[in-house]
Amino acid sequence: MKNKIKKAHCAVDYAFQRIGGKYKGRILWVLRDGFLRYGELNRAVVGITPKMLTQTLKELEVDKLITRKVYLEVPPRVEYTLTTTGKELIPFIKQMRIWGEKQMTLK
Numbered sequence: 001m002k003n004k005i006k007k008a009h010c011a012v013d014y015a016f017q018r019i020g021g022k023y024k025g026r027i028l029w030v031l032r033d034g035f036l037r038y039g040e041l042n043r044a045v046v047g048i049t050p051k052m053l054t055q056t057l058k059e060l061e062v063d064k065l066i067t068r069k070v071y072l073e074v075p076p077r078v079e080y081t082l083t084t085t086g087k088e089l090i091p092f093i094k095q096m097r098i099w100g101e102k103q104m105t106l107k
Helices: 011-019 024-030 038-044 050-062 084-106
Strands: 066-071 077-082
Touching: 011 024, 024 038, 024 050, 024 084, 038 050, 038 077, 050 066, 077 084
Parallel strands: none
Antiparallel strands: 066 077
8 A cells, every 4th residue: 555645844734744634643543552352443443335445444454553464374363453653652641631621621
């Protein structure tokens, strides 16, 4: 899969190209405690279609934020987990979550 990241104008632009979008941050957040299988991710990320989940997981893998481990079993088993780089994002996502919760209570 070709990485679609354009040339960033600054570090903030680069970061948001990698983690921006509706689902990337949510996927990273649900993977914070360890590995999950595809079906578990599909249930954990509410509102995502299987096609969009697959596409987003591929993008996160290309960006080296998650790893995909395939077990040669029948039926096939695939597990996703955060890379070291992906784990570095968790404190920032947590801060965004705290900010979002605060803003939601103000409405």
